[in-house]
Amino acid sequence: MFESLTEKLDPIFRKLKGRGRLDEENVRQAMKDIRMALLEADVNFKVVKDFTEDVRSRAVGQEVFESITPGQQIVKIVHDRLVELMGGGSSHLRLANRFPAPIMLVGLQGCGKTTTAAKLAHHLSEKGRRVSLVSADIYRPAAIEQLKILAKELGAGFFEPRDLGDAVRICVEAIGEAHAKGYDTVIIDTAGRLHIDSEMMEELKRIQNAVNPSEILLVADAMSGQDAVSVAERFNELLGIDGVILTKMDGDARGGAALSVKAVTGKPIKFVGMGEKVDAIEVFHPERMASRILGMGDILTLVEKAQFAVDEKEARELEKKIRQDSFSLEDFRNQLTQIKKMGSLKDMLGMIPGLGKMKALKNVEPDEKELVRTAAIIDSMTRKERLNYQIIDGQRRKRIALGSGTTVQDVNRLLKNYAEMRKIMKKMTKGGMKSLRKGNFPF
């Protein structure tokens, strides 16, 4: 499950290591694996074709670095290109020149438009805008009610339609009311529809013509398959969308649709939805998305980052220890000293293939305040205790708590977190071995 793409690719380049340039033959071989990884991540077939061709031509002839393996180098080229392609354009919404500025959300059924409307309202309210919501979904049972409840929860405005005859009229009236009530932003939630339903698509066009939205955003599910391109293409052709919001990113889909949608529309991915709560919306990070699509922790970034703070050897040492399940409390303590320089421990661990995906890491990451306390606790242990936490019994815990000016509960919690962390690391190592045997991809 957690074999990284680089590990998969390294054998192809074994002969090459440390000399010469990447040549046609080994790049071509590597591209086969890259291609499969991208397809498994749901990047559209045609997009993959163009992409691998593009990357192939960039990679061939590049000099092989001494410092990293050619496999890593290829993945880095792929990764960088993905970032480049998915980046560009900002998450900035152009709302300045209108009062009120209408934002229109469009997309397929069940992609998350209504929840996204509420999240966007929350996001913009936090930026000081006065937002009103309106639902143009006169079709799905209780759709309007759903948005109304969310608006109330948020304390945002909500347009109560007088009758449900016509979605276009509802939108126009909502804008009028928002204007009168002094809202500066109106978010229009439209009914989910199939991109091939011409009647329903026509309705969107009519809404667009009637209210001339400042932003039209396509809401797309991160779990979307191959067809994401035709959907995005059709919506974009018809409406000329301004950007994309990718939802359900808190799941474990690899999210290749992000690349597909960007490739066919050229429009920026502005936000990602990360959960069901109204504040679970974030701006889009192309680097994170690239790593995610490739199904790998970013080992290269790990190395790069490590060079700034600790020396590379130490980072490799850490990775080795994690893989060998010999990550002691002493190592943990060393990490704590590095944290200030290196970003959080979670970031660091997240860069190691397989670990990044572990949701459970959330619970083991000490928060800022806890860092000092945690360091103090470990400092109060004997070396023997640090190397083998299992000998730390009740008696010792009491002593450690006293020595560090903390409570036994604090010590218990630390040891529990640490044990949990080791368990995760062990699991990840085992998973890695298993999938390695099967020679599978990391999905």
Add this chain to the structure above:
Amino acid sequence: MLNNREDGGFFEKLKKGLEKTRKSLAESVNTMIFGEKVIDSDLFEELEAILVSADVGPVFTHELIEDMKETVMRKDLKNPETLKRILMEHMTLILKSTDAPLTIRRNGPYAIMVVGVNGTGKTTTIGKLAYDLKRQGHAVMLVAADTFRAAAIEQLGIWGQRVDVPLIKQKMGSDPSAVVYDAVQAALSRKTDVMIIDTAGRLHTKSNLMEELKKMKRIMGRELPGAPHEVLLVLDATTGQNAIVQAKIFNDEIGITGIVLTKLDGTSKGGIVVRIAKELRIPLRYIGIGEGLDDLRPFNSEEFVKAIFE
């Protein structure tokens, strides 16, 4: 959207729903065949493109293609059309191993629990399923155990009115297991034949929410031995390879007894079900081909594959 769909019989409707699928798959296959094509590496590449674009999945597609290559060698095939037929038969066979209709046991309430990730079409499917079962003469009851999502209870309530079947509900935010408990008691006292439980959409990666489902299942089983008799996983045909992960995890966590594949009226090919059938062997029960009461169909492997290729 609900009332303007004409009824054109099963074949017509299925075909219409799968129109685009049919076009892209069948057209490519047909040009392949009626063109000057012979069986060569180009043909296999095209075939691969078709399957991958249908969300069958690259690794599984690769396997299928390798199988075909072997068959061509073994049988010394020359005709691309025969190759197409063999591929169709092969896919049908995989699907057939799991296409089993849902059969309702008649003694005592039969509990169907409907689960899946957010927005796949659970509630809508329940509306359609209730309609279908009621038409078959069952006394149906709906259970609003999605107490989390805003207006989820109202949404199911509207379907209940449309189909004219009772709804068991509590306030938004109440414990879904408590709703289920109530529902079982009500079903027992009212001599309900089938109770269909709507659950909140949840990502399979959220372990606390999977625990919640387990608890609901446990309570149900305690109050009504054998319940839930059917746990339906609703998958969205627009989903890519993640659908297999969803199926795996939901199955591991709570045990899935049947799958419903929705939104096949779009242009998504739903090819992932072939992989799911092959890997997980969970019965495919129904497909969803629209948002109307009448848009639920029993899954039928032959017709599914035929509608794709013909």
